[in-house]
Amino acid sequence: MKFSGRQVAAARELLGLGQSDLAQLVGVARRTITRFENGEAEIKSATLTQIQAELEKRGIEFTNGTGIGIHLNYEKAAEFARTSGQAPKEADR
Numbered sequence: 310m311k312f313s314g315r316q317v318a319a320a321r322e323l324l325g326l327g328q329s330d331l332a333q334l335v336g337v338a339r340r341t342i343t344r345f346e347n348g349e350a351e352i353k354s355a356t357l358t359q360i361q362a363e364l365e366k367r368g369i370e371f372t373n374g375t376g377i378g379i380h381l382n383y384e385k386a387a388e389f390a391r392t393s394g395q396a397p398k399e400a401d402r
Contacts, residue, residue, distance in 0.1 A: 368386030369384070
């Protein structure tokens with residue numbers, strides 16, 4: 310699935326992740342995330358796959374049906390928080 314930098318930025322916001330956090334999870338420089346989110350640069354397909362995997366395992370669902378967006382699946386997010394030992398986010402309470 311193709312997704313945009315704006316979708317990634319929105320997904321990060323929902324999860325409370327900073328650009329540096331996502332960059333570290335994916336193994337790229339923060340500037341790579343910044344430039345992609347701002348529409349200044351494309352990034353490698355493998356990096357996009359990693360970004361998608363990291364966000365989706367935390368409960369993000371990308372949508373490209375009749376509109377482009379994201380959705381936070383609270384059950385997936387809560388499960389990730391439980392299994393990873395992370396404290397639940399405000400939305401999970």
